[in-house]
Amino acid sequence: MPLSHKVFVSAAEVARKAGVSRSAVSRAFTPGASISGETRQRVMQAAEELGYHVNHLARGLMRNESGIVCLIVSDVATPYRSALLRELTQQLQTAGKVAMLVNTDRSDGSVDRALSQAIRYRADASIILSGLPDKSITQLCLRNGQRLVLINRDDDQPGPLRINLDDHEAAGRVVTAFVRAGCTRLAFASSEAGTPSLMAREAGFIAAAKSHGLDVIVERYGWTGYEAGKVVAHRLLTRTQRPDAVFCATDLLACGFMDAARHQFSISIPEQLCVVGFDDIEQSSWSSYQLTTFAQPVAAIAQEAVTWLANGSSGELDGRSVKLHADLIWRDSVRGG
Amino acid sequence: MPLSHKVFVSAAEVARKAGVSRSAVSRAFTPGASISGETRQRVMQAAEELGYHVNHLARGLMRNESGIVCLIVSDVATPYRSALLRELTQQLQTAGKVAMLVNTDRSDGSVDRALSQAIRYRADASIILSGLPDKSITQLCLRNGQRLVLINRDDDQPGPLRINLDDHEAAGRVVTAFVRAGCTRLAFASSEAGTPSLMAREAGFIAAAKSHGLDVIVERYGWTGYEAGKVVAHRLLTRTQRPDAVFCATDLLACGFMDAARHQFSISIPEQLCVVGFDDIEQSSWSSYQLTTFAQPVAAIAQEAVTWLANGSSGELDGRSVKLHADLIWRDSVRGG
DNA sequence: TTGTAAGCGTTATCAG
């Protein structure tokens, strides 16, 4: 138990030292407040000497605005997730907010518990990168004036800001690329996670293939990571009719897939097999992979979220649905780029 | 500007609905408080129905303990950093704390600004993963009862908990491995970041080499990442006396180094060149690299930090220095593992 | 522009 006998210096002490009232101190630290330059100077100097910092807990209590934005995410250590996280925290900071990071696992109610945490700390908003909250808790947040951003969750509840990519359409472009490269035996490599983005990519790929008169072999395994890519590669590449083009739902999966294809099956990419991924993680640009893939517009996603948060809520249900474009980055894993 | 006309439900409302006093509500939500099972029931039900959540801003104000721990870090999107971040946030959460994430850049005073943020939110502690704070602000934190953890910063200020690895000694083990593999032309590949860990690895490597009567070629470039590894590889591998063993200060650097060596210089690893890295990021275990490297004991680091925080401060200067061991993970980038 | 005073939602203290 921390005894912590009242250690932080308070505005009252600064006021006393500066010879002004507490309100003056408060005003000195409030951007647009009506205070004379001279008193502000005096206050600031006293604050400096005493090492005073405004208590944002108390300020948040009064203003009914904590400045905290809660980031709810699982698998933080994953390249795409951590890139998005970096972008989000940075933009949040420059917007004068502070990020609270809550890790979720894939267990039931994990996101709901995270949102409760956000409510307890009276976060101004929560940004959800993983999982989907229960409808009831979403309502609770909204009712309490806590704003919600759903990234790549493809939900249709009104209220939250929903930021999504054009996964379906992007997947169609993969088919075009494969067909142009002369591929005919298409496969889709994915995981069993079944997230909206994964489903959309799969559906879009299959639909576009069908319009070209082509079938798609779909293989899914485990969680969307490197290892899953290897497993799926084994399943796909030991078939009698081996595919000559595979769209991997994720770059991480694609890396595992390529490694297995090359090192265990001695298949050369793109000569014998074309591969496309999704996310454009850093590793995709490494010489060992040079993966053709779609770029997650992380900066744009973060900007969309942060500017929406910066503009105060205009009504109860000010949530919109934003669809962002994923650019195809051509590298060397598909013939005829 | 959010109008947010007092939306969150307060303890008073719960008290009224449950027909008890506010204190009863408070007690119902305080683990070891003296309250009868029956009233707790009544309170909890009313709270449930109203959607009440304890306001941690107010609680923190009273208890003088916010439950917030501030994580100060740059380059969050980097594999090793994000892995440590995941571990830290998870363990913090299970310890009942909540993580506040503050991103720093490499500019001057960046860490100090981050610490100010931590102070404003009255964080119970700050964990610093990058950079080093100014001595004055460190003192300010300590004086205010805010605890400090420095990870891999190798500082000697009293007060904070300092968690470091045995970098120097580990680097010595690399030399042994290289010598055993029959290597004689040693090189050290690093960046210009000049962090304590990097310096320790370099010094340890050179010292151990000298004790074997060997010289070390040192090459440093830019910031510690994949690209730097490629640049350093170019410099090292175009020498007339090409090294036959290189210790890379970081796995990310090693990946870039290996890719350049193999794809641009057609050097085979480990036959013609032995490589060792540091960190054991996920990519090091991928088939394309199979890098022999040192494992950062991220779980142990996080545990050390969290348990120290959990045990309340026993005095002003309760900081200790902890030295953790980095295990050498043998893979295929060194001959004769 | 400034000071006074009220109030934000809690918890701690102290009677009962």
Next chain:
DNA sequence: CTGATAACGCTTACAA
């Protein structure tokens, strides 16, 4: 075990 009351550190009418 329970309820009133006084803090906690701040902001913000309101009045001067």
